[in-house]
Amino acid sequence: xxxxxxxxxxxxxxxxxxxxxxxxxxxxxxxxxxxxxxxxxxxxxxxxxxxxxxxxxxxxxxxxxxxxxxxxxxxxxxxxxxxxxxxxxxxxxxxxxxxxxxxxxxxxxxxxxxxxxxxxxxxxxxxxxxxxxxxxxxxxxxxxxxxxxxxxxxxxxxxxxxxxxxxxxxxxxxxxxxxxxxxxxxxxxxxxxxxxxxxxxxxxxxxxxxxxxxxxxxxxxxxxxxxxxxxxxxxxxxxxxxxxxxxxxxxxxxxxxxxxxxxxxxxxxxxxxxxxxxxxxxxxxxxxxxxxxxxxxxxxxxxxxxxxxxxxxxxxxxxxxxxxxxxxxxxxxxxxxxxxxxxxxxxxxxxxxxxxxxxxxxx
Numbered sequence: 246x247x248x249x250x251x252x253x254x255x256x257x258x259x260x261x262x263x264x265x266x267x268x269x270x271x272x273x274x275x276x277x278x279x280x281x282x283x284x285x286x287x288x289x290x291x292x293x294x295x296x297x298x299x300x301x302x303x304x305x306x307x308x309x310x311x312x313x314x315x316x317x318x319x320x321x322x323x324x325x326x327x328x329x330x331x332x333x334x335x336x337x338x339x340x341x342x343x344x345x346x347x348x349x350x351x352x353x354x355x356x357x358x359x360x361x362x363x364x365x366x367x368x369x370x371x372x373x374x375x376x377x378x379x380x381x382x383x384x385x386x387x388x389x390x391x392x393x394x395x396x397x398x399x400x401x402x403x404x405x406x407x408x409x410x411x412x413x414x415x416x417x418x419x420x421x422x423x424x425x426x427x428x429x430x431x432x433x434x435x436x437x438x439x440x441x442x443x444x445x446x447x448x449x450x451x452x453x454x455x456x457x458x459x460x461x462x463x464x465x466x467x468x469x470x471x472x473x474x475x476x477x478x479x480x481x482x483x484x485x486x487x488x489x490x491x492x493x494x495x496x497x498x499x500x501x502x503x504x505x506x507x508x509x510x511x512x513x514x515x516x517x518x519x520x521x522x523x524x525x526x527x528x529x530x531x532x533x534x535x536x537x538x539x540x541x542x543x544x545x546x547x548x549x550x551x552x553x554x555x556x557x558x559x560x561x562x563x564x565x566x567x568x569x570x571x572x573x574x575x576x577x578x579x580x581x582x583x584x585x586x587x588x589x590x591x592x593x594x595x596x597x598x599x600x601x602x603x604x605x606x607x608x
Contacts, residue, residue, distance in 0.1 A: 249309025257285030257562035273584030286562040339503040370576040375568040376558040381422030397431025415498035416443035497534035520548030529553035
């Protein structure tokens with residue numbers, strides 16, 4: 246069996262790094278890698294050594310039994326694949342439900358890495374958490390590059406500098422990493438989340454937890470936020486507005502799986518913020534937590550810089566590739582036994598990730 250790893254278009258990350266390539270030998274498989282796939286993450290073709298066969302894109306697409314990519318292949322390539330081939334990628338069927346019918350039309354067996362259950366058992370293969378952690382860290386650095394102030398308090402002969410105030414909305418993986426990073430840089434940090442389970446984690450990082458009463462129960466949501474009532478969101482927005490007026494940096498990470506991101510920072514809140522403040526909206530790709538966010542753009546409104554970017558992990562491609570590569574390996578370990586594909590539908594991880602399959606497997 247051959248597993249093929251492809252070069253990403255418009256993304257410097259790669260789903261196979263040299264150190265992880267050597268570990269595939271235990272699965273009894275051969276590896277194909279598109280030439281130059283790791284270059285932008287600073288992994289040269291030569292670094293892969295004898296563990297990997299380098300090939301052009303066409304050869305990888307033709308010969309691989311399992312094709313791995315971070316972003317889904319374009320339709321022009323999917324339609325050329327054989328029904329015997331397996332595709333592994335982030336298809337995001339919750340956000341793009343039409344992708345399932347498309348893949349069924351191509352008669353492909355497809356596994357979507359973003360559909361892996363976010364459970365303790367699956368932590369080692371959770372690409373969403375791995376990338377969210379990097380995004381949360383990078384969000385603070387991005388904010389710092391636009392903020393016209395220090396993060397820490399400084400006392401100098403020329404005068405004292407107060408610490409920056411950072412507000413983090415959403416204390417999931419990305420939010421917690423943002424909190425930890427901002428604290429390490431010396432900022433005063435407070436955070437809000439509808440999930441009460443996040444309170445203890447926020448406090449453990451030394452931040453203040455902003456609690457808004459009346460959130461819907463989220464214990465059955467599998468680690469995701471749940472959609473809140475408009476009444477609750479109004480109270481949350483009012484609390485955010487009061488704190489945003491004093492914040493130097495706001496980092497927003499709140500997303501609800503399968504629906505548009507909730508607007509937590511309306512336009513009038515931005516108007517009340519201090520000139521020079523920065524908003525980093527990690528929910529930009531699903532509509533944004535700030536009403537003024539433009540996805541993949543940096544804009545300035547009322548003197549406030551708004552950074553709309555849900556893909557900040559790609560700005561740290563080397564470490565992102567290391568984590569992603571390990572996630573993929575750990576997932577494929579559940580699919581491959583002694584060099585052969587083994588789709589065990591009793592396994593909740595496989596069952597969750599499988600979004601299209603031939604009839605005999607789907608049953």
